[in-house]
Amino acid sequence: MPLFGSHLSVAGGFHNAADRAGELKLAAVQIFTKSNHQWAAKPLTEELTTRWTAAHAAAGLRFACSHASYLINFATPDPELREKSVAAMAIELERADALGLAGVVVHPGSHVKSGEDVGLAAAAAAIADVLERAAGGTCGLWLENTAGQGTNLGWNLSHLGAIVDAVPERLRGRLGVCFDTCHAFAAGYDLRDDAGYERAFEELDAAVGLDRLACLHVNDSKGGLGSRLDRHEHIGEGEIGDAGFRRLMTDPRWDDTAFILETPKKDRDGVPWDTLNVKRLQSLTR
Template sequence: MTVNIGAHTSIAGGADNAVDEQAEIGGNCGQIFSHSPQVWQDPNIEDDEAERFRAASTDHDIGPWVIHSSYLVNLCTPKDDLRAKSIDSMQKEVDAAAKLGVDYVNVHLGAHTGAGVEQGLDNAASALDELDVPDEVTVLVESDAGSGTKLGGEFDHLAAVHDRTDLEIGFCLDTAHVFAAGYDLSTPAAVDETVAAFDETVGLEHLHCLHLNDSKHECGTNKDEHAHLGDGHIGDAGVDRIVNHPDLRELPFVLETPTEDGRSFAWNVERVRELRA
């Protein structure tokens, strides 16, 4: 099977521009923000823009796509006002996904900010229950690097939310986050152990996407800073096993690697294809 590899591209100037950028870097799947992720803002995607996005994706044979939710969304929060804003933002994201023909909306659980782990997980599950998700869209909870009171760094957190919500959710594992949270991915054996741990705790049948990133920091540091594939502490051996692991290789891999050292997404896309050759 041809590897499903792409990157997070920009909708600046129109959502269809993200498709063109994806094609230029050689990607065949991808991720977008529907608006600036650093402010409370509605997606505001016009019907003709959505039609162009769908048509361009079909023409270039690019998909699946993921919408990454706003960085401000906090499903775990104990604060009523922030919870209401987070639910409203997520509802608009899943509606935008349906309009664009995007399969997934990706979201972090957020931070409990002192409410405690169990309360934070309950808050997240009940917030997800408030969503009216179109049938053709799936919400993916993304793993976290695990700093401070943020939840989602432990596979147990992901399993708990899955068990506590009535919404049919899936998951996205970010390799840099998983590594930062203390699950080793730097050797083939370590990748196998981490994949087996996820399967035992959460279930591989619920894993729909991987954010494929190397890490500039060591395993277990809770530091989230991405590196080019093979250049970080996960390294060539770990990345090779991730993209070739029999339980992962057919998933869409979405890059969030940096633009530095004269390399950007296109270099990393080609690197994955080389590893799968």
């Protein structure tokens, strides 16, 4: 079985996300280590890290990662935004290391009409700068595929490979990828049938190697195939439906891989949606 997890709130302290994961009987969790819509970060105190570590152990979590700020844009042609993005990501990695997280998920960025090739080269150079600044750390920097809204890079899985390949080899050890099912489907990868499913992971393997696949964001899609719409839906309730997730759940390559839900959190009839989504995924193995 995969390691089921969810992106959970850290309101009131990082430990609250670990506590909630324990209550939901999850094996994995994703968090923000700072506000995802602000550049500034509150100091990471010893009390915060100690309480997180204790709660993480008490919950029996087997995997924990963070998601970087949405403000970060590695592919920007704006020098000021590039510098802010590099500095912010270096801090994200440092905070993740302090919390003992496995890695930080981040989007490749938007080329803002400078062109895909220019944007990919810019993203690789910015990421190399990040890794130089965060030298000495161990947590991974994981590039996430995108739905391809606007001028966002990463909708084609080859983009991820182009970025990784352009980062100096001595810095690539910390690079990985996070595969988002909603984003892939919205970008045109049809996970509902065997051919489309195999195409997606064959392309990912050719681009970066499946050994760099650190985790999956497991979300259904409100938008249709190739819609470029980044809107997550509960498992089996969207356009991917049970068919695509049954393929994921019966693929032995993902045993012990973290499956992170990023779906809406409100309960249904008093039952947490995270619980319902995990049960739906588990039912697809039969």
